[in-house]
Amino acid sequence: MIITKEIKMADVIHVNYYALSVLNRFGIELGFGDKSVEEVCKQNDVDLDFFLDIVNTFVDKDYFPKKHLQTFPVKLITDYLQKTHNDYHNSNVPEIEELIEKMVDSCQTQKDNIVLLKKFFNEYKEELQNHTNREEEAVFPYAHAIENAFNSDKIDTSVIELMQNYSIEVFQNEHDNIEEKLFDLKNIIIKYLPQPKDVKLCKKLLHELFSLEQDLNDHARIEEKVLVPKIREMEEIINKRFSEESKNA
Numbered sequence: 001m002i003i004t005k006e007i008k009m010a011d012v013i014h015v016n017y018y019a020l021s022v023l024n025r026f027g028i029e030l031g032f033g034d035k036s037v038e039e040v041c042k043q044n045d046v047d048l049d050f051f052l053d054i055v056n057t058f059v060d061k062d063y064f065p066k067k068h069l070q071t072f073p074v075k076l077i078t079d080y081l082q083k084t085h086n087d088y089h090n091s092n093v094p095e096i097e098e099l100i101e102k103m104v105d106s107c108q109t110q111k112d113n114i115v116l117l118k119k120f121f122n123e124y125k126e127e128l129q130n131h132t133n134r135e136e137e138a139v140f141p142y143a144h145a146i147e148n149a150f151n152s153d154k155i156d157t158s159v160i161e162l163m164q165n166y167s168i169e170v171f172q173n174e175h176d177n178i179e180e181k182l183f184d185l186k187n188i189i190i191k192y193l194p195q196p197k198d199v200k201l202c203k204k205l206l207h208e209l210f211s212l213e214q215d216l217n218d219h220a221r222i223e224e225k226v227l228v229p230k231i232r233e234m235e236e237i238i239n240k241r242f243s244e245e246s247k248n249a
């Protein structure tokens with residue numbers, strides 16, 4: 001089912017409960033009564049078309065209007081990506097850590113295994129932090145600089161120098177698959193961790209890991225299939241414009 005502007009925002013959550021995290025990233029809080037998606041977006045000063053694309057790609061992995069997503073301003077895309085990073089660090093990761101901690105506390109017989117699991121997740125957490133730091137410190141500012149140059153009347157030599165030192169292709173090549181290690185972690189639990197005393201905790205932990213993995217997949221798809229091609233196209237146009245402007249100078 002495709003979410004449209006006419007449907008009630010409450011029904012978006014009924015369609016897919018996980019869409020709640022997308023709503024939070026747009027600053028939309030629960031309590032919207034019977035208001036439609038369009039009304040709630042307007043009330044919260046949210047770009048309706050961008051919200052619809054993002055929420056639909058999130059709830060349906062087969063829905064991905066790549067070309068349409070590429071038409072939105074870079075800042076809108078990176079703001080959403082940034083808020084998603086914040087969610088990982090402030091919500092998903094602490095939630096998982098808390099569950100692992102509870103498992104360590106509640107088990108008596110196989111503490112070693114769970115302590116190993118904890119160590120594995122700590123390493124993962126550090127990797128995720130490095131991954132998002134790199135994007136926030138290097139990739140997003142670069143993308144903004146390219147968009148600014150693209151929108152300016154004249155191409156400045158400083159942006160050409162910037163593009164000589166870095167390009168979105170560098171990011172594309174170094175962008176590592178942060179979801180894969182999470183898959184390994186799930187596998188350790190599913191295949192090798194002896195059933196702990198508190199089965200509920202283990203189920204909850206798996207649920208959280210599956211949900212983070214799905215979210216990360218959705219996130220990486222936006223980075224690789226929307227942000228990268230959009231910036232690459234701008235880089236090409238900037239280069240072309242610069243050589244034309246230099247010829248005419």
Ligand SMILES: [Fe+2]
Pocket residue numbers: 081085132135219223
């Ligand atoms: Fe990211």
Ligand SMILES: [Fe+2]
Pocket residue numbers: 131135175220223
């Ligand atoms: Fe990434």
